[in-house]
Amino acid sequence: xxxxxxxxxxxxxxxxxxxxxxxxxxxxxxxxxxxxxxxxxxxxxxxxxxxxxxxxxxxxxxxxxxxxxxxxxxxxxxxxxxxxxxxxxxxxxxxxxxxxxxxxxxxxxxxxxxxxxxxxxxxxxxxxxxxxxxxxxxxxxxxxxxxxxxxxxxxxxxxxxxxxxxxxxxxxxxxxxxxxxxxxxxxxxxxxxxxxxxxxxxxxxxxxxxxxxxxxxxxxxxxxxxxxxxxxxxxxxxxxxxxxxxxxxxxxxxxxxxxxxxxxxxxxxxxxxxxxxxxxxxxxxxxxxxxxxxxxxxxxxxxxxxxxxxxxxxxxxxxxxxxxxxxxxxxxxxxxxxxxxxxxxxxxxxxxxxxxxxxxxxxxxxxx
Amino acid sequence: xxxxxxxxxxxxxxxxxxxxxxxxxxxxxxxxxxxxxxxxxxxxxxxxxxxxxxxxxxxxxxxxxxxxxxxxxxxxxxxxxxxxxxxxxxxxxxxxxxxxxxxxxxxxxxxxxxxxxxxxxxxxxxxx
Numbered sequence: 001x002x003x004x005x006x007x008x009x010x011x012x013x014x015x016x017x018x019x020x021x022x023x024x025x026x027x028x029x030x031x032x033x034x035x036x037x038x039x040x041x042x043x044x045x046x047x048x049x050x051x052x053x054x055x056x057x058x059x060x061x062x063x064x065x066x067x068x069x070x071x072x073x074x075x076x077x078x079x080x081x082x083x084x085x086x087x088x089x090x091x092x093x094x095x096x097x098x099x100x101x102x103x104x105x106x107x108x109x110x111x112x113x114x115x116x117x118x119x120x121x122x123x124x125x126x127x128x129x130x131x132x133x134x135x136x137x138x139x140x141x142x143x144x145x146x147x148x149x150x151x152x153x154x155x156x157x158x159x160x161x162x163x164x165x166x167x168x169x170x171x172x173x174x175x176x177x178x179x180x181x182x183x184x185x186x187x188x189x190x191x192x193x194x195x196x197x198x199x200x201x202x203x204x205x206x207x208x209x210x211x212x213x214x215x216x217x218x219x220x221x222x223x224x225x226x227x228x229x230x231x232x233x234x235x236x237x238x239x240x241x242x243x244x245x246x247x248x249x250x251x252x253x254x255x256x257x258x259x260x261x262x263x264x265x266x267x268x269x270x271x272x273x274x275x276x277x278x279x280x281x282x283x284x285x286x287x288x289x290x291x292x293x294x295x296x297x298x299x300x301x302x303x304x305x306x307x308x309x310x311x312x313x314x315x316x317x318x319x320x321x322x323x324x325x326x327x328x329x330x331x332x333x334x335x336x337x338x339x340x341x342x343x344x345x346x347x348x349x350x351x352x353x354x355x356x357x358x359x360x361x362x363x364x365x366x367x368x
Numbered sequence: 369x370x371x372x373x374x375x376x377x378x379x380x381x382x383x384x385x386x387x388x389x390x391x392x393x394x395x396x397x398x399x400x401x402x403x404x405x406x407x408x409x410x411x412x413x414x415x416x417x418x419x420x421x422x423x424x425x426x427x428x429x430x431x432x433x434x435x436x437x438x439x440x441x442x443x444x445x446x447x448x449x450x451x452x453x454x455x456x457x458x459x460x461x462x463x464x465x466x467x468x469x470x471x472x473x474x475x476x477x478x479x480x481x482x483x484x485x486x487x488x489x490x491x492x493x494x495x496x
Contacts, residue, residue, distance in 0.1 A: 018404075034405045034430045226405075226430055294408050294428050316430060317407040325408075347426075347433070 006051035007143050007204035017224060023116025025052040028224035037227035038319040041190050044219030045149030047211055048228060054118030055142045055198060056111045056125070060134030063109050070128055070267055071101060072250060074260040078103035083170040083185060086258050087250055088113075088121060093271025094247045097121050098240055098255075102172045102185070110172070110183070112144075114240045128267070143204035147211060148194030148223075148231075150364065155215040156195055160184065164195075169366050177207055189228065191235035191363045233314050234321075236286050236328060236358035242297060242314045243284055243328055249275050252330070253284050282310060283336040286358035287344075289315075289325035291351040295344040301329050302345045309335075312344060320361045331355070370488055371396060372463055376439060376478055377487035378421070383463070384439040384481070391474045393438055394467040395427065395458065398491045405430045406455040411468060416444045420476045424469065439481055442471030 003026035012019065017028035028049065030037055040046045058067060067075040073086035080103055088096040097117040102110040113121045122138045129136050147156055153164050160175045164186075167173060172185035183198040199207060212220065229239070238244050243253055250259045250272060261273055289295050294317055301310035315327030331342060340355040371377065375385040381399035385392045400406075408428035418424050423435040424444070447469050451458050458466035482490060 029431065030404070032404075230430060292408070293410075294433070296433070317428075319430075323407045 004052070006049050007141075007201045008049045008051065008208055011205060011208060012049065012222075012224075015222065017222075020225065022225055023052065023114065025115055027052060028222075030224040030226040031222050034224070034226035034230065035319040037221050037223040038230050040219060040221040041149045041192055041223060041227065041231055042320060043150070044221075045147060045151040045155055045194075045215055046190075046221055046223035046227070047208070047215065048146040048148065048223050049144075049208070050146050050196070051143040051201070051204065052115035053144050054113040054115060054121065055139050055144065056113060056118075056122060057104075057137040057139070058109045058111060058125070058129075058134055059107060059137065060132065061107055062132040063107055063134050066129065066132035066134045067101060067109055067111075068264065068266060069132070070125060071099065072255075072259045072266060072268070073101070074263045075101060075103070075109075076263070080105055081171050081173050083172055083187060084258075087244075087255060088124070089250070089259075089266070089268025089272065090246065091268055091271065093249055093268045093275055095240075095244050095250065096124055096246070098238060098244055100187070117240060141201045143199050143201045145197045145199070145204075145208065145211070146188050146190075146194060147197065147215075148188045148190040149192045149220075151215065151218040151220065152192070152194040155211065155218055155220060156184075156197075158214055159210060167195075178210055180207060182207075186366065188365075189237055190231040191237075191359060191361070191365060192231075193364055193366050227319075229314075230316055230319055233316055233326065233328070234318055234359060234361045235363060236360065239314060249280070251276055252280050252282055280333060282330045283333055284313065284328055285331055285336050285340075285355045286360060287327050287329055287342055287353040288356050288360075289327075289344070289351055289353045291353075293346045293349070293351050294325045295327050295329075295346055295351065295353065300345045301331050302343050302350055304343070306345070306350065308345075310342075315344075318360060326360045327353075328358075329353075369397070371398075371484040373484040375463075376481035376483065377490075378437060378439050378481060379490055380435075380437050381491075382437055382439050386440070386474060386478070389472060389474055390445070391440060391442060391471045392467050393424075393469050393471060395436065395462050396487070396491075397462050398494075399434075400459055400462045400466075403427060403429045403432075403434065406459060409451055409455065409458070411436075411447045411449070411452065412444050414444050414447055418442060418444060418471070421480070436468065438469075438471070440471070440474050440476050440478075442474040444469050445472040446470035
């Protein structure tokens with residue numbers, strides 16, 4: 001299969017990025033050492049090409065009723081311009097995807113979905129849309145950047161019209177970036193203050209370059225998927241395909257806060273309630289490896305006899321914690337308490353780990 | 369830059385410099401650059417007897433795990449333990465300060481190993 005390319009593909013290659021197939025897209029892993037890109041975001045700023053994300057508009061008089069039915073969070077809580085982290089449950093209580101829903105107006109919502117799931121998500125949404133008479137408009141080629149880090153606002157402010165200090169966390173608004181109409185939200189996947197910018201693909205290369213130039217004096221670096229992963233893991237943010245999958249229960253994944261069982265009926269609610277009443281058997285926990293080593297995605301959590309009792313959903317050395325190995329793992333409920341000791345099979349050796357509080361490093365998003 | 373011609377190489381990117389019964393083993397500059405972000409290194413204890421072309425340790429990047437294979441068999445006589453806490457010498461000077469282990473009682477011929485010209489050719493093909 002031919003990989004899909006974002007409008008920045010040539011730029012990434014020209015700047016020495018190592019590239020990988022990510023959900024069918026040819027995406028940069030990193031341009032230099034991953035740790036440098038990670039630290040740039042924590043200490044200055046980083047620019048991410050996230051044009052692979054699926055951007056879908058839902059329009060119609062019954063857009064709210066439709067989204068209440070197909071997503072897990074309570075969409076009625078949104079005012080114009082407010083965003084909400086949510087899930088797309090399947091009938092069996094598993095998950096199609098994790099998403100962000102933004103209310104543009106009472107009859108128009110903007111939904112961002114994961115790249116690899118976008119075709120299936122859109123097919124799913126369309127299959128449910130006709131009963132509500134809503135239009136599902138997937139703009140497949142729309143571009144998107146994330147500008148993240150303590151310097152993000154200073155860098156972006158020079159290039160946009162409206163004062164960014166009035167844009168609150170998890171809010172979105174239309175603005176112009178060097179004259180080009182864009183959507184700007186204060187949101188991201190790093191735990192730092194920052195913005196996500198949706199823009200027309202024809203302007204992507206020029207605006208990317210302008211942001212890079214504006215940010216260079218402040219330490220801005222382009223950042224690939226390698227650091228995107230370590231940054232989100234330090235915040236214990238879920239990544240689809242790892243912490244949550246088609247067979248995940250959102251309550252086990254610690255996503256009860258976006259699963260509003262009392263908002264009325266929605267797809268998957270019956271199955272999720274049934275699983276809750278039966279009693280959850282496993283939980284997603286944060287861990288730190290005590291022994292030296294790296295516990296990677298998919299490694300088994302074992303008991304003293306070596307029998308598998310769980311698995312590592314995501315594991316990596318944390319650049320912010322001097323490369324101490326951190327991760328998220330599914331473990332039996334009895335071992336999910338903070339301070340519980342775990343054993344993780346790292347290529348034949350049982351290494352000790354401790355269940356710890358998350359996030360692993362403090363969040364710097366501007367909650368207000 | 370061409371690899372140094374005073375040693376032999378494996379296709380899995382280790383180098384070995386043999387003098388008599390003793391040898392020094394390390395990782396090539398090509399490998400160090402490919403791994404890019406070294407986050408973990410595991411080396412054997414001294415006294416361990418190693419078999420030719422078998423793993424003796426592990427190096428990990430943020431993204432992946434790689435076995436370290438010894439080009440020749442022998443007994444581990446010295447380990448560059450300082451690297452376990454500071455990967456810099458390995459990342460910046462893999463042919464001198466970044467050596468990994470020293471072997472005594474080295475056994476076996478060199479015919480399965482590459483000279484620097486053949487190794488560089490291997491890397492050039494590997495890069496495609």
